[in-house]
Amino acid sequence: MPRAVRGVLIECDPSVKAIILKYDEERHDYIVEDLDDDRHLVIKESQLQNLKLRLGKDLDEKLMQPDESESE
């Protein structure tokens, strides 16, 4: 019997997906369905904002940013 589940489809890099999977391991409160390829998964709608904030913060910390000089 087919079923329909409400959620948000996330499309992202494999690296970002790995991070989301790691978040979910803590309390299993993000993922509705892991879609088994490198780039897609379905998460709970209520967690979307939270996830974006957390990702933004972590990526800002972890990624190397090229220096940007304001000089001309």
Added chain:
Amino acid sequence: MAAAPSRPFDFLEGLPGTVFYKLYQQPSTALAIFRRMLPDLAKCFVMALLYLKDPLPAADLEDWVRPESLRERDNALSILGRLHILTNTTTSNNVRAYMVTNPFAASLRQALMGTEQTQSFGVLSQLGDETAVTISDLDEYAGRQWEGVLGYMVGTSGLGIQRDVNLSKGVKQLLQAGHLVEIRDRRVEITKDGFAFVLQDVGTQVWHILILYVESAEHIRMDSVEVLSFIFLLSSLELGKSYQKKNLTSNQIRTLTDLADFGIVYQESPEATRFYPTRLATTLTSDSSALSNPISGSLTGTDTSSEAGSGFIIVETNYRIYAYTSSPLQISLIALFSTLKYRFPNLITGKITRQSIRRAVEMGITADQIISYISTHAHPQMRKHNIAKTANPQAGVPPSVLPPTVVDQIRLWQLERDRVKATAGFLFKDFVSFAEYEAPCRYAEDIGVLTWKSDRRRMFFVTRHEQVAAFLRSRK
């Protein structure tokens, strides 16, 4: 040109069926929806069915479309269904059939044949023409009012340079109710939605405002259906003609006064006996994009009498940006996504940087909005120079007004910020067999709601589930 899915369409689709029934009583509404909201194929279907007395068997209609265009057919039928124009019925011998719903069919026939005696398309004013307002006056009025509204949102009115535009309280309340601006400590602050709004083209902006107006009409005890059909009426009027007010209802006159504040219609005073639609109104339901040129031309801050639609922004490959403008509105807009360096009487210079784009993206502005804003307003010299240089027929590279490196980099900077693409919707899963999975999946793809599928796991993801669920039920 096929009507693109758009905000007005989404709004209409969300209305209950009874509202459609009332709306379609007016020939002007039926015609406006027919002209603007339907893809070409859907128009063909409607025209073919319009004068049939009996419902047409579904198989016959489906035969009209080549098998390789099934997707277009299903899409057209789905749009017609969602706008309550086409219904499924059965013929006398119980065959599945389509027919055009009634208030719509009758109204559209009336609109096409002009036999009607009602005032659905407005009544021309018979007054003498000695005080007639010219089209260029109307354009200038519309441009000035609209720029005033945008200027208020971006907060330029405080600079005192703006030509005097009096915004009524109603306009300000509407912008607030639509969450385009917020009032904090008596100062106007623009919101994320507001930023996205100001960078859109004028046609989209006008629809956005009108929908907000219709939604708020209920709160001020006006019938939203009446307001909506009046808007469709306005959109079918002719630019440069004046229309009588005496056959309008009191609510419509009230709407008229409110819309005059936005520059959508013009009247000499609220007590005047006639009104003029401006270009903002008459292009609402037509495909003509000519709308944006005269208006945005006047929005560029150049003299309104100068050549319409001329651009003023130059972007160099080193990300420097030069804008020949003294309009506070344009300067505030450019400052949204660049770091300004110098300001001269008729020129500002700045630089597009990673930080400035990130800042803009965080405020909710997308890279595409920025790029389309710059290229719409690109200086004529830039157009000439870059199109000649980048148009390379052998490589098949489309001509681009902006330096490709800058466009790509703006997109990359946004991607850096937006690492995930999220689509809300529904996951269908637990199909027992591949055959059971395949049919609804293909159906979802045909009606254009499928975003992802996996044959191996027999799952697929759609943005809307109602039609797919109905499809599944119908196959049981």
